[in-house]
Amino acid sequence: MPEFRWSPQPGELEFDAIRASGPGGQNVNKVSNAVHLRFDIRASSLPDGVKARLLGWADQRITSAGVVVIKAQESRSLALNRADAVARLIELVRAAAHVPKARRATKPTYGSQQRRLQGKARRSEVKAGRRRDAD
Template sequence: MIRITHRISLDDDEIEETFVRASGPGGQHVNKTETAVQLRFNVRQSPNLSDDVRRRLERLAGNRLTQDGVLILVADGHRSQKRNREAVLERLIELIREASIPPTPRRPTKPTFGSKQRRLEAKGQRSDIKRLRSGKPDV
């Protein structure tokens, strides 16, 4: 069991890890060891996520989410497979934690009395300018 929050925890069998060769420099070692970790987590089939968390997680995942609803995370920043596994799992946990926080609703604000007065004053000045341009005499 992987504990995300006090309400959300994932089973180990929901996460699939595959190991691939990391790209980039590294000499002979990088050419024969599979240190990069590719984590797959099926967001749509997970029984441990509520519908709200699932929707927010799909939105947060962006292009890391496949058409089938599988979240793919890759870690290849470290030289050891163990540290890459820890890093990619931490990223998954952080992503789910962020998705579990509901958005705060926007509180509508009202313009202040002073801003209303300044707006009306500016409108009056603009009106005077346009009236003077028209060339019509004042009545």
């Protein structure tokens, strides 16, 4: 199966520069280098099947309105955080594009049935040996 290739259109992504949380001292307190990326699934250019799978996921990054919100704050650079957020969005969409194979129910083989029954018979003998005779 070919790999799913998709890149977001320029108008589909909305970035907000915010202050990062955690340690960092004066830099964290003054500079807005973290990024919130918002991506509306329903209004996107994704195929319908991928949209449906994304909206069906119970992922905390996907709001009830169908908007993916990704926060990136690993780097001290706004540009690197934007690139990280986009890469994480693409990875999320790529995972949703993967269609799991349908499971086909199969019958156990004759040999596996026999092994299972022999194991049950052995266990029964062990337990029967622990019982008292009622004579």
